[in-house]
Amino acid sequence: xxxxxxxxxxxxxxxxxxxxxxxxxxxxxxxxxxxxxxxxxxxxxxxxxxxxxx
Amino acid sequence: xxxxxxxxxxxxxxxxxxxxxxxxxxxxxxxxxxxxxxxxxxxxxxxxxxxxxxxxxxxxxxxxxxxxxxxxxxxxxxxxxxxxxxxxxxxxxxxxxxxxxxxxxxxxxxxxxxxxxxxxxxxxxxxxxxxxxxxxxxxxxxxxxxxxxxxxxxxxxxxxxxxxxxxxxxxxxxxxxxxxxxxxxxxxxxxxxxxxxxxxxxxxxxxxxxxxxxxxxxxxxxxxxxx
Amino acid sequence: xxxxxxxxxxxxxxxxxxxxxxxxxxxxxxxxxxxxxxxxxxxxxxxxxxxxxxxxxxxxxxxxxxxxxxxxxxxxxxxxxxxxxxxxxxxxxxxxxxxxxxxxxxxxxxxxxxxxxxxxxxxxxxxxxxxxxxxxxxxxxxxxxxxxxxxxxxxxxxxxxxxxxxxxxxxxxxxxxxxxxxxxxxxxxxxxxxxxxxxxxxxxxxxxxxxxxxxxxxxxxxxxxxxx
Numbered sequence: 001x002x003x004x005x006x007x008x009x010x011x012x013x014x015x016x017x018x019x020x021x022x023x024x025x026x027x028x029x030x031x032x033x034x035x036x037x038x039x040x041x042x043x044x045x046x047x048x049x050x051x052x053x054x
Numbered sequence: 055x056x057x058x059x060x061x062x063x064x065x066x067x068x069x070x071x072x073x074x075x076x077x078x079x080x081x082x083x084x085x086x087x088x089x090x091x092x093x094x095x096x097x098x099x100x101x102x103x104x105x106x107x108x109x110x111x112x113x114x115x116x117x118x119x120x121x122x123x124x125x126x127x128x129x130x131x132x133x134x135x136x137x138x139x140x141x142x143x144x145x146x147x148x149x150x151x152x153x154x155x156x157x158x159x160x161x162x163x164x165x166x167x168x169x170x171x172x173x174x175x176x177x178x179x180x181x182x183x184x185x186x187x188x189x190x191x192x193x194x195x196x197x198x199x200x201x202x203x204x205x206x207x208x209x210x211x212x213x214x215x216x217x218x219x220x221x222x223x224x225x226x227x228x229x230x231x232x233x234x235x236x237x238x239x240x241x242x243x244x245x246x247x248x249x250x251x252x253x254x255x256x257x258x259x260x261x262x263x264x265x266x267x268x269x270x271x272x273x274x275x276x277x278x279x280x281x
Numbered sequence: 282x283x284x285x286x287x288x289x290x291x292x293x294x295x296x297x298x299x300x301x302x303x304x305x306x307x308x309x310x311x312x313x314x315x316x317x318x319x320x321x322x323x324x325x326x327x328x329x330x331x332x333x334x335x336x337x338x339x340x341x342x343x344x345x346x347x348x349x350x351x352x353x354x355x356x357x358x359x360x361x362x363x364x365x366x367x368x369x370x371x372x373x374x375x376x377x378x379x380x381x382x383x384x385x386x387x388x389x390x391x392x393x394x395x396x397x398x399x400x401x402x403x404x405x406x407x408x409x410x411x412x413x414x415x416x417x418x419x420x421x422x423x424x425x426x427x428x429x430x431x432x433x434x435x436x437x438x439x440x441x442x443x444x445x446x447x448x449x450x451x452x453x454x455x456x457x458x459x460x461x462x463x464x465x466x467x468x469x470x471x472x473x474x475x476x477x478x479x480x481x482x483x484x485x486x487x488x489x490x491x492x493x494x495x496x497x498x499x500x501x502x503x504x505x506x507x508x509x
Contacts, residue, residue, distance in 0.1 A: 006092030009157035013096045013150045014076070017103070020146060021254065025065065028261050035268040042275040049279070122505055178455040185452060188443040194508065198438050201502045202452065205434070208498055209456050212491060216459035220466055220484060 061264065064257030071250030078243035093157035098243060100150040102251035103143050104172065108210065110140030110255055111179070115207035118200035128267070130196035133203055134186070135262035139255065141179045147172045167218040174213050178206045284377050291368070291381035295355075296388060305354050306392055309347045313397045316343045317404055336405050337469030341424070341461055343397070348390060348428055349453060352436040353446040355386070360440050369507070379433060379503040386429040394421060406472050413471045416478050416485075420471070423488035424464040427495060431456055434499045437506045463487050 079098040085091060114136035121129035151169050156162050163169070182202055189195035299305055320339045324332055332339070359365045368378060402410070410417060432453060439448040463484040470476045478485070 003092055006157060009093055009153050010095050013153045014099060016149055016153075017099055017146060020142070024142075024258065028258075028265065031265055032261070032268070035265065035272060038272050039268060039275065042272065042279065046275065046279055122502070174455050174458055181451045181455060184448065185438070185442070188448060189441075190443065194441070197505050197508075198442070201434075201438065201506050204502060205431075205456065205495070205498055208494060209459070212459050212494070216462045216487065220459075220462050220487065 059260070061257050061261040064253055064260060068250050068254035068257050071246055071253060075243055075247035075250050078246060083240045083243045093154060096150055096154045096157070098247045099251070100147065100154060101244070102248040103150065104147045104168075105248060106251045106255040107140050107143035107147055107172075107175070109252060110136045110143060110259070111175075111203075111207050111210060113259065114140065114203045118203035121196060121200045122204075125193075127192075127196065127270070130200065131266040131270070132259075132263055133200060135266060136259055137179050137182050137203060139258050139262065141176065141183070143255070144172050144176050144179070148176065167214070170217050171210075171214045174217075175210060178209065182206060284374055287373050287377045288381045288384075291373075291378060292384050295382065295385040299355075299385075299389065305351055306389060308354075309351050309389070309393050310396050312350060313343050313347050313393060314400060316346070317397075317401055321404065332405055333407070333473045334469055336401075336472040337465035337467070339405070340398075340401055340468055341464050344390065344394065344425075345428060345454075345457060345461065347393060348386070348432055349450050351389060352386065352432045353449055356436045356440040357445060365507075375504045375507050376500055378507065379437075379499055382437075383429045383433045383499075386433055387425055390425050390429060391421075394425070408472075408475070410471055410475065413475055413477070416476060416481050417468070417471050419478070419485055420464055420467045420481065420488070423485060423492060424460050426492045427460045427488060428457060430492065430496050430499055434495075434503060434506055437503070441508065460488065460491060463491075 075098065079095055083098075085094070114133045117129045117133035117136060120126075121133060148169065151172065152162050155164055155169070182199060185202055186195055186199050189198055317339070320343075324330060324335060432449075435452045435456075436449055439445060439452060442448055467476070467481050467484040470480065
């Protein structure tokens with residue numbers, strides 16, 4: 001196996017790993033943001049209903 | 055202290071270590087003199103990912119025991135996210151292992167101990183997922199999943215042992231790439247990558263666990279508002 | 282009623298029930314014999330293929346799949362007739378139920394093997410291995426114990442899920458691979474070349490360790506597996 005071929009395989013392996021980590025990071029960051037916004041909306045709604053009831 | 059263990063901090067620490075580790079692996083550690091040559095560099099991430107996968111399953115194991123003893127759902131959430139991440143890391147081990155195999159032996163697959171053990175591990179924890187998906191009631195699902203997580207984790211070292219040591223005599227075991235000792239400069243890069251990958255796992259578990267807790271909060275709020 | 286008496290009572294109930302109707306045992310025996318015929322046609326595409334080194338594998342694959350069928354059947358029956366619910370209402374130690382059920386399944390498996398092994402020898406094995414009978418029985422017993430213990434634990438769980446019989450193989454097969462590796466290695470060695478206890482010691486000890494570890498694990502978790 002020549003050095004060039006070896007580099008290709010190594011690059012492929014590291015590339016897959018990096019890709020997965022980066023994709024995971026951004027997907028989960030977005031998930032957290034969406035969920036926190038949902039919590040905020042629901043809590044506001046709850047407060048509003050309580051305020052209305054009283 | 056809490057700030058130090060938060061997900062962003064862990065991600066940052068992991069990121070730094072992994073980048074440093076990779077740089078050292080390529081520019082500081084010597085290229086392996088064996089027949090594998092340059093492709094041996096894959097080991098610096100491949101083995102830490104394998105170790106991290108096993109750590110994830112260990113966390114799931116401990117969390118499962120904690121759930122059975124306390125019946126607190128938080129432990130079930132932790133167990134679940136750990137298994138999911140362990141499964142992800144195991145698949146990465148297989149992919150990088152196969153790429154390395156192609157580079158080192160010229161073949162995409164070989165029935166050698168490491169690949170087969172992780173293949174079985176993937177099946178084992180995929181079964182965990184299937185189990186969770188066919189139980190509707192929450193408490194029972196958590197209980198069954200915990201029992202299986204415990205049994206599965208006990209089986210992992212046994213499987214590793216069996217695939218490596220038992221088939222001798224009738225069929226010689228091929229020791230895959232990575233056998234033999236490591237010189238100092240290799241060991242340093244390796245250790246840094248190992249630590250980095252473990253911190254990365256910790257960061258991902260932390261982040262996923264928090265997501266599960268927020269999801270629970272959202273559904274609690276929805277129930278109290280709707281009902 | 283102490284634990285031993287309870288164990289014997291449950292075991293006797295299961296054995297009598299099955300031996301009265303015999304449908305599970307007969308079906309499993311037929312399945313095992315049919316599987317052997319199918320293996321012959323599956324593997325001897327080329328005229329005169331030597332299957333000597335496949336014998337251990339064929340035997341244990343057959344037993345494992347027969348056991349999966351039997352476990353599904355017996356637990357489904359229990360669940361449908363609500364025997365298990367009735368049992369749980371009594372003040373019985375949950376773990377005693379586990380050991381009794383495992384013992385019952387072990388007895389069924391041994392009965393089936395008593396019929397299957399001679400037929401298998403007739404179909405596939407050239408040399409007589411009667412000289413190695415004792416080591417062979419040791420392998421058989423130890424592997425059976427692991428299969429029955431894990432099978433009983435997992436069947437208890439899978440029976441209470443949505444996809445009852447489909448789930449059991451998925452849970453069971455990855456876990457039983459170590460037993461398969463040890464048992465097929467030992468068995469093939471006995472059938473192909475003959476083996477004394479000495480050459481099998483590693484595999485026998487491994488199976489013993491496997492059984493011990495998982496019996497303890499099942500002991501610790503069966504309470505939870507069987508539910509309230």
